[in-house]
Amino acid sequence: MKYCSDFVVADKVMLENNFFRLALKSKSKLPSIIPGQFVQVLTTENNGNNLRLPISINDICEKNNIIYLLIQIIGEGTRTLSRVEIGERVNMIYPLGNGFDIAGDKVLFVGGGVGIAPFLHLAKAYHNNGIKPDVLIGARTDKHLLLLDEFKPYAELHITTEDGSMGTKGFVTAHPIFNTKFDRIYSCGPTPMMKVVADKAKQHNIPCWVSLEERMACGIGACLCCVVMTNEGHKCTCTDGTVFNAADLTDF
Template identity: 50%
Template sequence: MRYCKDFIVVENETITSTLFILKLQYPETLPEIKAGQFVEILVEGNKDVFLRRPISIHDVDIERNQISLLVQIVGKGTDQLSNIKIGDTLNLIFPLGNGFTIVGKRVLLVGGGCGAAPLLYLARVLKQRQIKSDILIGCKDVNHLFSKKEYESLSNLHIATEDGSCGLKGLVTSHKIMEEDFDAIYCCGPTPMMKAISKHAKQKNIPCYVSLEHKMACGFGVCLCCVVETNIGNKRTCVTGPIFLSSDLKDF
């Protein structure tokens, strides 16, 4: 079941000049939300922002009926969204997409930049299911690192930064945690990074789940704009994905 309902903004936390976290209160009891699912936000009052904006769910607080969204400012829609005030309402279509398939006894989560957004809630779900996880976050510098405390409370956190201001200096692929044995890898981030991690998983002969980000008009399967080429033809990122087994994707 998907819903189209208003949420109330309870927090708008600035992380960097282009990154912010919204915490939204649902006035009713939240339905079940899977890690890796996303929402479509209505951004009103700008003729250049016509369609909703798909944003992945960063975290869910089921007791408080709150969800968090990590948003990067990439255009007019997300820029306008960054100015939203506490107490304002936002209309969301949710929860959308398939979510992560939970497998294995020990798994690795790899996130790059703001693409790491859905991994926090994934780490929370894994902990609830008593699956051991390590999480490796790659970002530009220490200032672009978000939700560090939360990650640490749920998983073993490893960090790689481009400038070495936190953790390893370099790319996630060169981090030594990559050499350890895992049952599966969950990866979200820039496409070149997901391709590199997917290649690594292939060598290790373990499944690698990636989260794709494609332009979409609706987000719930009807516009057919967000297709991705898979081994069995074009599939809609919004309903068959956004989480795909990387071995099913043509370009990976």
């Protein structure tokens, strides 16, 4: 079941490097939300094109009916959204997409840039099941690393930065953790990064799921602009994904 409703901005935190985090409070009880699902946000000024912005659900607070979003300012839509003030309303369609399965005892999440967004909610879900996932986060510099303190209680953190300012120096895909045996790997971030992660997983015979960030318009399977090719034919990223087994994607 999908919902379309107004949320009130309960908190807004501006972070470094054009990132910000919103806490959006619903007046009604939140439905069940699977980690990895996303929302379609309508910005207050409508960013001139009536398109909603697809944004991953970063975390939720069931008790207070709050959805958290971690957003990077890219263009007009995200810039407009960054200007909302506490107390203003934001309309969202939610929860969308299939989300990640909570399965396996030893799991690795690999996030690049803002691709770490859905993994906080996912790490908490695993933690609630008594499993502390390994979370590998890659960023350009230590200034681009986000929400480390939020992750720490729920995950075993591994860090790479391209300039070596924190963690292992280099690309996230060069981290030695890929030599460890995991039950499954989940990845979210730039497509070239996810392709390398999927390739490494394949080399070690580890099932790998990737969350695709195709360009979207409707977000509900109507416009077909987010179609990807799979072993079973064309599928919509917004409804059949965004999470796909990498082995099913012909382009991976």
